[in-house]
Amino acid sequence: MPAPTPTPTLARRTLLGGGAALGAGLLTAGARPQDRPLGDPFTLGVASGDPTPDGVVLWTRLAPQPDAEDGCGGMPDHPVPVQWELAADPGFRRIVRRGGQVARPALAHSVHVELAGLxxxxxxxxxxxxxxxxxxxxxxxxxxxxxxxxxxxxxLTMAFASCAQYEHGWFTAYRRLAEEQPDVVLFLGDYIYEYEANDYVAKSGNVRDHLGPETTTLAGYRQRHSQYKTDPDLQAAHAAAPWIVTWDDHEFENNYADLVAEEQDPYPTPEQFAARRAAAYQAYYENMPLRAASRPNGVDLQLYRRFSWGRLAEFHVLDTRQYRDDQPNGDRFPAHSPERDDPNRSMLGAQQEAWLLDGLQRSPATWDVLAQQVMVHEHDYLPGAARGFNPDSWDGYTASRQRLLDAFVERGVENPVVLTGDVHKHYAADLTRNPSDADADPIGVELVCTSITSGGDGSDEYAAGRSQLADNPDLKLASDQRGYVVARLDRQQLRADFRVLDRVSQPGAAVRTRASFVTEAGNPGLQPV
Structure with missing residues (x-):
């Protein structure tokens, strides 16, 4: 196999490779010897996340043997003290905070340091x-x-990404994202994939293999997260900026809906499926820079939450998996059944929907950014007069979507921006209150990022994309390449650059901008640059 992408030097920020050289005198006071020497416990790198005006979460997980089948990373079955240090400079000459925390087996020896008062x-x-x-x-x-x-x-410079299938390609897009030096990274789901090796094969072929069988147990999910976390390009992206994360389906199981499995006959009992979800959620928390407020409680994990970026932006982070009703039409494409229009069906669940609409109304920000998973705009996938919608997206929950679009207008949300992943394509679309009216004025915009690797090498010659542009008048871009999106926001406008790589089947590809759009504050709608 080709070697992973080499680590470049990032001019403004010292990220990877400097820890050992800097650590000779780090926090020696109070150090306690361990029962036995460990190998390098930091094979999974470091991360931060959930930034607030006075704090942030620092994360790591100890795993000297990250491929261990039991999911424990080669760690002993007892607590291990971990020391941490925060500095105002990359050389750690101006120490701001230092402290210690105990990494415990119950959380796979992960550490979540919640800082405040900064x-x-x-x-x-x-x-x-x-x-x-x-x-x-x-x-x-x-x-x-x-x-x-x-x-x-x-x-504000924010980058957002989704859908990183380890087998389908090298994670070079993560490396390129780190080189953009964003202020914050939003990850919109499918951080890992649950399949066993070669169960899901990209058109360009799989370039590496998953460890172990399909993930169904806590040990399996822990091992899978470890395998992904050992990738140096992913580690670079985590080390470059704080992340705000949400999940989609593959962190647990493809196309699940609440506690309804993708395939129900034959499939495990409800009790077995719930146990699998609890395992997946537990491993997700252990491996993400999340606050204790998101620590799972059995089959539940509180992931929808809100972050402010001064008066410039408000991030409303959504969970479109845990509370949704089952997909209409048996989750078969295309969705035509009346069930998709049932007003009693919800994408978000009643509690999360009320939380979102209330937060949108109260927000003082210029830009209200919804970080979520599946496409909101009405998207017809069939060419010509035929109509075909994805039942797993908001097109399968039209009443729920209409309540959201109505709220943008009725609650005075002047500049809503929806960020979406899931579909392994770059799309850009205007949002209108009446999607069936081609002449309706935009009330917001949706920016859909393609995958980091999922689907393998894409193509700039996307015939299906041209057809979708013709059949969806609100759609401004359709591109089938891998990459991510970088958006820059100020008080006057948001500019989105759709970044793409020509290949992921080999490491080291360059990145370029496939298309750019601007939307002006107070004047919703995408304009090409």
């Missing part, structure tokens, strides 16, 4: 250390706090 709108660097006879120091990560509330922040 100055707003500042950059920080962080690292971890496991003391002992042979001390180990982690790579260095860079993070930041959000701007102070009710202040006009400087322009």
């Amino acid at each position: 100055p707003a709108g500042r950059e920080f660097w962080y690292r971890f250390r496991v003391p002992g006879r042979t001390a180990h120091v982690s790579p260095v990560g860079m993070t930041r706090t959000a701007p102070a509330p009710h202040t006009w922040a400087s322009p």
Whole structure:
């Protein structure tokens, strides 16, 4: 197999590879020797996330043997003390905070350090250390706090991505995303895939294999997360900026809906499926930079939440999997059954929907950004007069979507921006209150990012995309290449650059901009640049 993409030097931020050199004198006071020496416990890298004006979450997970079949990463079955350090410079000459936390077997020796009381709108660097006879120091990560509330922040650069199937390609897009030096990364789902090796094959072929069988147990999900986390390009993206994450389906099981499995006959009992969901949610929390408020409780995990970026942007992070009704039409394409229009069916569930609509009405921000998973705009996939909709998207929940679109207007949301993943394509679309009216004025925009790797090598010659543009008048872009989106927001406009790679079947591909669009504050609608 080709070697992974080499680690470049990032001029402004020291990210990977500097931890050991910097760690000679790190936090030696109070170090306690371990029962036995460990190998390098930081094979999964470091991460940060959920930034607020006065804090952020720092994450790592100890795993000297990340491919261990029991999912424990080669760690002993007892707690291990971990020290952490936060600095105002990449050389750790100006220490801001330091402390310790215990990594416990019950959470797969993961560490979630929730910091508070930090100055707003500042950059920080962080690292971890496991003391002992042979001390180990982690790579260095860079993070930041959000701007102070009710202040006009400087322009925001956010990157968003989704759908990284390990077998389908090299994670070069993560490396390129890190090189963009975004202020924050939003990940919109399908961080891992649950399939056993070669169960899901890309058109360009699979370039590497999943470890183990399909993930159904806690050990299996932990091992799968570990395998993905060992990728150096993914580690670079995590170390470059704080992440705000949400999931889609493959973190658990393809196209599940609440506690309804994709295939129900034959399939495990409801009790077995619930146990699988609890295992998947547990492993997800352990491997993401999430706050304790998101720690799972059995089959439930509170993932929808809200973050402010001064008065510039409000991030409404949604969960379109855990609370939805089952897909209409037996989840078969195309969805034509009347069930999709049933007003009693919901994509978000009543509680999350009320939380979202209330938050949209209260938001003081210029831009209200919905970070979510599946396409909102009405999207006809069949050419010509025929009509065909995806039952797994908001097209399968039209009443739920209409309540959202109505709220944009009735609750005075001037600049709604929906961020979407899932479909392994770049799409850009205007949102209208009446999708069937080709002359309706836009009330917001939807930016759909393609996959990091899922689907394998794409093509710039996307015939189906041209057909979809012709059949969907609100659609402005359809592209079948891998990549991500970078959006830059200020008080006047949002500019979205759809970034693509020509291949993922080999590492090291360059990135380029496939298309760019601008939407002006107070004047919804996408304009090509």
